[in-house]
Each structure stands twice: as structure tokens, then as C-alpha cells.
Amino acid sequence: MSKLYFIVGSQDLYGEDCLKQVRKDAEEMTAFLSEKLKGKVDVELLPTVETSQICIDNCRNASVDDDCVGVITWMHTFSPAKMWIKGLQELRKPLLHLHTQFNEKLPYDTIDMDFMNLNQAAHGDREYGFILARMNIPHEVVAGFYKHDNVIKKISRFADVAKAIAFSKKLRVATFGNNMRDVAVTDGDRVETQIRYGWETNYYALGDLVKLINGVTDAEIDKKMDEYNSKYTMNTDNIEAVREQAKYEAALDKFIEKKGIGAFTDTFQDLHGMKQLPGIAVQNLMTKGIGFGPEGDYKISAFSALLMKMSEGREGATGFIEDYTYDLTEGQELELASHMLEVPPAFAANKPAIEVHPLSIGDREDPARLVFDGVTGDGIQVTLVDMGDRFRIICADIELVKQPAPMPKLPVARIMYRHKPNFEIGTAAWCYAGGAHHSVVSTALTRDDIAMFARLTGTELITIGDDTTEADLQKFFMK
Numbered sequence: 001m002s003k004l005y006f007i008v009g010s011q012d013l014y015g016e017d018c019l020k021q022v023r024k025d026a027e028e029m030t031a032f033l034s035e036k037l038k039g040k041v042d043v044e045l046l047p048t049v050e051t052s053q054i055c056i057d058n059c060r061n062a063s064v065d066d067d068c069v070g071v072i073t074w075m076h077t078f079s080p081a082k083m084w085i086k087g088l089q090e091l092r093k094p095l096l097h098l099h100t101q102f103n104e105k106l107p108y109d110t111i112d113m114d115f116m117n118l119n120q121a122a123h124g125d126r127e128y129g130f131i132l133a134r135m136n137i138p139h140e141v142v143a144g145f146y147k148h149d150n151v152i153k154k155i156s157r158f159a160d161v162a163k164a165i166a167f168s169k170k171l172r173v174a175t176f177g178n179n180m181r182d183v184a185v186t187d188g189d190r191v192e193t194q195i196r197y198g199w200e201t202n203y204y205a206l207g208d209l210v211k212l213i214n215g216v217t218d219a220e221i222d223k224k225m226d227e228y229n230s231k232y233t234m235n236t237d238n239i240e241a242v243r244e245q246a247k248y249e250a251a252l253d254k255f256i257e258k259k260g261i262g263a264f265t266d267t268f269q270d271l272h273g274m275k276q277l278p279g280i281a282v283q284n285l286m287t288k289g290i291g292f293g294p295e296g297d298y299k300i301s302a303f304s305a306l307l308m309k310m311s312e313g314r315e316g317a318t319g320f321i322e323d324y325t326y327d328l329t330e331g332q333e334l335e336l337a338s339h340m341l342e343v344p345p346a347f348a349a350n351k352p353a354i355e356v357h358p359l360s361i362g363d364r365e366d367p368a369r370l371v372f373d374g375v376t377g378d379g380i381q382v383t384l385v386d387m388g389d390r391f392r393i394i395c396a397d398i399e400l401v402k403q404p405a406p407m408p409k410l411p412v413a414r415i416m417y418r419h420k421p422n423f424e425i426g427t428a429a430w431c432y433a434g435g436a437h438h439s440v441v442s443t444a445l446t447r448d449d450i451a452m453f454a455r456l457t458g459t460e461l462i463t464i465g466d467d468t469t470e471a472d473l474q475k476f477f478m479k
């Protein structure tokens with residue numbers, strides 16, 4: 001189980017009784033938080049920071065503990081912040097500054113100087129806030145009484161984001177083939193994404209995967225077909241085409257397991273030795289949290305994997321998508337988003353159907369894919385682009401809608417959505433911001449989740465939604 005460490009600040013100036021009380025209160029708060037975050041993370045209390053050395057020890061312990069995904073800090077009393085400098089320099093985990101108190105209300109009748117000395121987060125947390133700002137340490141501040149629902153909600157969000165960052169730091173991305181020829185936005189600096197997000201992105205020869213594919217047994221294909229038949233409706237007589245995909249997925253399973261891969265890419269321009277572009281093989285893998293980016297888009301592959309991780313345990317769908325085409329009926333503009341094949345079944349509003357159709361581009365056999373209509377509801381569309389000297393996350397609020405009419409001739413899964421605040425501003429903002437045509441759409445995550453991830457990873461963020469105005473568009477030109 002992942003855990004958050006709780007580090008409470010004080011000092012040795014106040015005497016033993018005060019420090020005992022600090023410890024007791026901190027234990028009670030730890031138990032409360034642990035209960036509230038049950039099933040998501042454990043919360044464990046570290047020794048009260050009374051000296052610089054205790055702070056160093058705590059931060060070192062948190063940094064090397066693989067189960068620890070983040071740290072919550074809070075100053076029960078005043079805690080001189082120079083005591084925190086060396087510890088914080090050693091901290092390599094996402095940091096939440098919880099600006100709270102043990103007491104909700106002031107005891108007006110009985111308050112005296114002892115109470116004031118014991119309960120002075122308003123004083124101590126500002127001293128601590130200064131040193132975080134001065135040291136330029138990415139962190140999140142959550143303010144309010146720790147038992148209030150809105151505070152717990154934010155701490156819970158921090159736990160989700162911290163878990164996604166821990167996942168990101170260990171993520172290994174495999175690329176089969178390179179970026180689609182001549183395409184710009186899907187490319188990126190792989191050294192920088194490893195430095196900033198931890199992604200180990202490496203190239204693997206397709207020929208080695210083809211060897212694995214050719215070694216898949218009939219029994220392994222049968223097993224995969226059983227899985228397909230239990231999850232999806234077989235809507236084709238071309239069973240051989242589906243078995244071909246089952247073979248690909250069985251081979252990919254082996255490859256992913258052996259190399260510890262959490263996300264991968266392929267490209268329809270490099271399928272040497274394969275009869276079909278992987279369709280259902282990729283779609284079914286995405287249902288297991290494996291990230292995927294088509295046309296060599298390693299950034300969206302990794303980003304989709306970590307956002308799926310962030311949304312774990314929440315209602316809603318999260319996955320890769322591509323912007324495709326619009327309905328520009330005035331005042332009722334909609335977008336149809338899809339891909340050649342690889343739309344995540346997480347978006348399915350109905351039971352996906354397995355179908356086999358020609359691909360229209362490329363020179364391979366007709367691939368089997370899952371076809372379905374998309375879910376509806378409020379969501380976000382989010383992408384990550386490389387601006388040359390920095391990464392930029394663009395997050396747009398959208399409303400996923402039911403498709404207005406059937407599309408019987410469209411042989412791929414699809415979702416449809418409405419932009420915010422409207423088509424004119426929403427899509428122009430995306431273009432001004434340099435947003436990619438590959439993105440992650442989620443009905444489980446919100447702008448707040450993405451904003452927290454951006455802050456904690458020091459990534460530039462542009463948001464688009466009901467609060468975006470015509471005048472905002474010009475801002476996106478500037479750094």
C-alpha cells in the first residue's frame with residue numbers, strides 16, 4: 001500500500017509537556033486522515049521536528065522509502081524555518097503543506113498564553129510557507145480545518161496526484177518504430193521528459209516483437225479469444241482477423257511483462273512482418289492501464305498511462321483520443337474525436353463490438369477493432385507539448401455528448417464533445433496554445449487534478465473553460 005508521511009513541526013523551546021501534547025494531537029490527526037484515505041493510501045506519522053537533524057532524518061526517510069508517494073507537513077506550534085532548510089533539500093517526494101489546526105474553534109472562555117503557544121499554525125505555517133517559497137520548492141497548500149470535507153477532498157486529490165507522480169517516476173515507455181514521418185507535435189525531448197517526469201523511453205526493434213508474435217501458440221490465442229468473447233460482442237465472420245490481433249496482444253503481454261513496460265507506441269508506417277495494424281490488441285491492453293500512443297507519440301502514451309493511474313478508483317473514463325472532425329452547425333458546434341482504430345474501451349457507452357474493416361491508409365490487411373459510441377458527461381481534454389525550452393500542459397473543460405445521429409458507416413469507436421466556453425473561443429485557445437491533436441480525455445479527472453500535477457512537476461499550464469475570454473487568447477503567445 002502506498003503511504004503519505006505526516007511531518008509535524010515544532011521546536012524544543014516550549015518544554016516537554018507541550019511537545020507531548022503536540023505528539024498526541026498529531027497521532028489523533030494521523031489516525032483521522034488514515035481512516036479518511038483508507039484504500040487509497042496509509043498515513044504514517046514521523047517524529048516531530050524539534051531540531052534540524054530530526055527534519056533531515058525525516059526527509060531522508062521519506063525520500064528513500066519506495067512505498068512513500070508524498071509528504072504532508074504542518075506546523076502545530078511555531079517551528080523556526082531555518083531548521084527545515086537542510087531537510088527540505090533532501091526531500092524528493094511531492095509535498096503538501098497542510099495549513100490547519102488541531103482545534104476547529106477558539107475556546108474564547110478559557111484561552112490563555114499556553115493555548116496560544118501550543119496552537120499557532122497561523123504563525124508557524126507562515127514561517128514555513130516563506131521557506132518553501134524562498135527555496136522554490138514545488139508544493140501544494142491546502143488550508144482549512146483538517147476534518148472539513150473540502151480539506152479532505154483536497155488531501156485525497158493530493159494522494160491521487162502523488163501516486164500518479166510515483167508511477168510516472170518508474171514508468172518505462174517502449175517505442176516500436178519512430179515518430180510518424182514529418183509530424184511535429186507528437187515528437188519531443190526524451191531526455192527532458194526523463195529528467196522531469198521520470199519516463200525511461202526506449203526504442204525496441206519491431207522485428208523482435210514479430211519474433212514473439214510468431215512464437216504465440218494456438219492455446220494462447222484461444223485464451224485471449226475467450227477474454228474478447230466475454231467482454232465484447234463478436235460482430236464479424238472474419239475470425240481469423242480477430243485471432244491475428246489476439247496473437248499480437250498475447251505477444252505484447254509477454255514483452256510488457258519481461259521489460260517492465262507501462263506504456264508503448266507503434267506506427268502504421270512501420271509494421272514490417274505484421275499483417276495488420278494492432279487494433280483490438282491495443283484497445284484491450286488500454287483497459288488494463290497500459291498507456292498507448294499511436295504514430296510514435298511517446299508523450300501521450302506515457303501521459304495517458306499516468307492519468308489513468310491518477311483516476312484509479314474514481315468513477316468515469318480516462319484515455320487517449322485524437323481530434324478528428326467537426327459539426328460546425330452555428331451555435332451547436334460539436335467535435336467528433338476518434339482514431340484509426342485505437343480508441344480506449346473505457347469510453348464505451350455500450351458493449352463494444354468486434355468488427356473487421358479496411359483501414360483506408362497503409363498497405364496491410366483489414367484489422368479487427370472495437371467499435372462503440374462514447375460516454376457522456378462533463379470532462380477535460382488535456383495534452384502535453386514540448387515548447388523547446390519547456391513543456392506545456394493544456395487542459396480544456398469539455399462536455400461529452402451523445403452523438404446526434406447514428407453513423408452506420410463509420411467503422412471506428414468515437415466520442416463527441418462540446419467545447420467551453422464555446423467552439424469559437426475554446427478551439428481557438430487550443431490552437432493558440434499549441435495544443436496537440438493527440439490528447440487524453442477524462443470524465444474522472446478535473447482541471448484541479450491537472451493543475452496540481454502541473455504545480456508539483458513544475459510544468460507550465462494553460463487552462464481553457466468557461467472562464468476563458470476572447471482577451472485571454474492573446475496571452476498564449478507570450479511566455
Ligand code: MN
Nearest residue numbers: 294295322438
Ligand atoms: Mn493520430
